[in-house]
Amino acid sequence: MKLAMTGAGGFLGWHTRALLHSLGEPVVHPFAVGDRFDARLAEEAVSGSDRLVLIAGVNRGTDDEVHAGNVLFAEQAARVVRAAEVAPASIVFANSTQVGNGSTYGVAKEAAARIIRDAAVDVGARFVDVHLPNLFGEHGRPFYNAVTATFCHLLSRGETPSVDVDRELSLLHAQHAAEALVGIDGAEDVLARATTTTVSKLLATLSRFASAYSKGDVPVLASDFERDLFNTYRSFAFEASHVIPLTQNTDARGSFTEVIRSHGGSGQTSFSTTAPGVTRGQHYHRRKMERFTVVAGTAEIRLRRLFSDEVVTVTVDGTAPCSVDMPTFWAHSITNTGDDLLFTMFWSNEIFDPEAPDTIPEIV
Missing domain, CATH: 3.40.50.720 (NAD(P)-binding Rossmann-like Domain)
Incomplete structure (x- = not known):
């Protein structure tokens, strides 16, 4: 057309x-x-x-x-x-x-x-x-x-x-x-x-x-x-601040960090491991909210608004936990920049539907 x-x-x-x-x-x-x-x-x-x-x-x-x-x-x-x-x-x-x-x-x-x-x-x-x-x-x-x-x-x-x-x-x-x-x-x-x-x-x-x-x-x-x-x-x-800071509570046993509080509605939590040098993502969403939280390892999260050449790069480290939310209509990716496995937690405000995934391929 x-x-x-x-x-x-x-x-x-x-x-x-x-x-x-x-x-x-x-x-x-x-x-x-x-x-x-x-x-x-x-x-x-x-x-x-x-x-x-x-x-x-x-x-x-x-x-x-x-x-x-x-x-x-x-x-x-x-x-x-x-x-x-x-x-x-x-x-x-x-x-x-x-x-x-x-x-x-x-x-x-x-x-x-x-x-x-x-x-x-x-x-x-x-x-x-x-x-x-x-x-x-x-x-x-x-x-x-x-x-x-x-x-x-x-x-x-x-x-x-x-x-x-x-x-x-x-x-x-x-x-x-x-x-x-x-x-x-x-x-x-x-x-x-x-x-x-x-x-x-x-x-x-x-x-x-x-x-x-x-x-x-x-x-x-x-x-x-x-x-x-x-x-x-x-x-x-997102224009005002790219990162959502998280509070890490530590004691002799280790640490505890609260990632998200959803006040209602559906949601889905998952995690991934990513080998050194590997990139995940390279897509965008029209309606879905997605939150990335690195819990172990180091990574770069890269985001680009559709039809723009400007790329926002956020460096994240599991030793200083923070979350980054993906704005709708922004292509995004996450790359393991360390020497060890990267562990990343993902949260979405809707349960994945393979018939309507709302995941459109786009290279950052």
């Missing part, structure tokens, strides 16, 4: 690319809109595509900037659709549930959708209009357009967020939005997968997560929504 995309470098674009990567789909063909628009490159990306996904939009700025920006992006995309040597089979527009509420952003998105729909009709492409609510997910941008990202950023750094205006929120994990954009879910299924809460309840839930996780504990995760929200929080906590 050839898939062209605008907004590939943004929050939702990153999650959509991550979803496609996990499915083994080919590389996305991105093209820029706005000031960096290049008609020739855009036409190469779009021509012959099975699906054109339009994510790029403007949701911050003056009223004129928001309206003009969204209309410009749509006009540029429409121009490419009409000029492409082979028109895309489907055109998917990442719209907003704010359409119809009278806001500048809602009016702009409605106008942009109309422009794209007209172009799709002209070339005989199927048009899919996906109305998305408030999105959250790993590596959102704080202090921009997502209150969840702002709360997670502040809480993970020991600060106390406040609620200026409490209101109802419809929240959808970015992976579910991506599933609708690439056609795994229908556009009409999006709101059914969203969770309704309020700003104050969201903050209370994230504060509970932060309180437990600051001690290395895993809070009660009562639903898939809370699991996704906790993984979102963990993505910010």
